[in-house]
Amino acid sequence: MIIDPICDLSSYIRVADEESLTITHAAETHIHANFVSGIRDVAIKLNASIYVSGESDDMLGYKNMPNHTHFVQHNDDIYVGNIKLKVLHTPGHTPESISFLLTDEGAGAQVPMGLFSGDFIFVGDIGRPDLLEKAVKVEGLSEIGAKQMFKSIESIKDLPDYIQIWPGHGAGSPCGKSLGAIPTSTLGYEKQTNWAFSENNEATFIDKLISDQPAPPHHFAQMKKINQFGMNLYQPYTVYPATSTNRLTFDLRSKEAYHGGHIEGTINIPYDKNFINQIGWYLNYNQEINLIGDYHLVSKATHNILYNLLDMIMCLDISYHKLKFKHNLFIVKT
Structure with a gap:
């Protein structure tokens, strides 16, 4: 299974072939703004089952998806063999944002192991709520997203501290203010070190989350539309000499x-x-x-x-x- 695939599937296919595996499933945590999603490519090129969030209104949700797309809701379960992914609706970064809580039932476990958090929780930070407002030019979405983020953080505080956090981005990403350099974390560590878990006042939380966010790169708004509505399937490219200087x-x-x-x-x-x-x-x-x-x-x-x-x-x-x-x-x- 691939979580949040990019559009060039070659690296996934190579790893699967090396391990004598077949890619049968893919899932996406939200409609991305910083890279071209490959979720549609996985369905069409690999005939895999794909899962995307159904937790959004019609205006902001996924469009033009393949016919066999699964639109999942909060508390739905996705099974890949004996691996269970429970869907958690964790809005804030985007309205449709979901996370996947993994339990390895094949090993006899009855408790979850980790969380694919997408752009919900990062190491040391959380996802910014303002990118959608800047992309669709609808005033007020940033504050709505910040309020949703506060509730999403509250909703996972009761999960065990040992839960591993597998975020979608690391240091240097413009999807948050101060992402940590290490690639993974645990929920217990984030409760101790991530400012979002220690701020219990909603108004103060919202102010901290919205203020001083870096300006998003120019291409984010267009990228959001591409991933919402879809585009031509990824094709291999050729590097060749330039023929014009007027560019x-x-x-x-x-x-x-x-x-x-x-x-x-x-x-x-x-x-x-x-x-x-x-x-x-x-x-x-x-x-x-x-x-x-x-x-x-x-x-x-x-x-x-x-x-x-x-x-x-x-x-x-x-x-x-x-x-x-x-x-x-x-x-x-x-």
């Missing part, structure tokens, strides 16, 4: 290399862990772009863009294989 052009090299010589008018965004968030500020979904870097670097960046910002680059024209500078012009050599 927004990003130089992926280090700052030092860029300062040593660059094409006038280009934007330097080094390819590192912050690349997607930074490039998302500049991109227009109706505009093709160019990328500058060696073949390996451009290939990696293209792959990253494809599963995070896929819809905008269906006709992307990219890559300078070798770069020479002469009078602020460049020469492409393959």
Whole structure:
């Protein structure tokens, strides 16, 4: 089973093949804003059963889903063999947000082991409630989400402290204010260290959650719509030399290399862990772009863009294989 799949399924298929397994199920915790979801791809390409939240009104819920999609509700159970996932409706980050409480019944356990929390609980923080308001331009959704988040936190406080927390994001993600660097946690640890579990006054909680949230990257609003309504299935890409200079052009090299010589008018965004968030500020979904870097670097960046910002680059024209500078012009050599 895959939780919150990205649209490029190749890594999941490779791991499944290596373990002689078949991918039969996938589930999603919420409608994502920071990467292109692969939940529809899993159903159509792998003929797997998929599970998404049915806990939303018609305006904000999933659209254009495959016919065999399961829309789950609070307290529903999903079984994958002897593994049980109990659905918990945990709104706040989004109205439809759900978490999955895992119990390994095959091992004889009658108590849950861990929680796939999506963007509900992170290590040291919780999901921000303002992204939906910014995406659909409906005033007041941030405060509604913050109130829902307060109730969602209260609803899980009685779960055992040993419950493992498996969040959807870690440090560096713009889906919260101060996400921790470690990949997993426990509910008991979060009760002791996460501010959201120690703030018992609802008004103060709401104020803390909404205030000082970083501005979301420019592409989040469009990404939200893509994942709500669906898009063309992911297709493999080819890196090839650029044929036009009249496009927004990003130089992926280090700052030092860029300062040593660059094409006038280009934007330097080094390819590192912050690349997607930074490039998302500049991109227009109706505009093709160019990328500058060696073949390996451009290939990696293209792959990253494809599963995070896929819809905008269906006709992307990219890559300078070798770069020479002469009078602020460049020469492409393959």
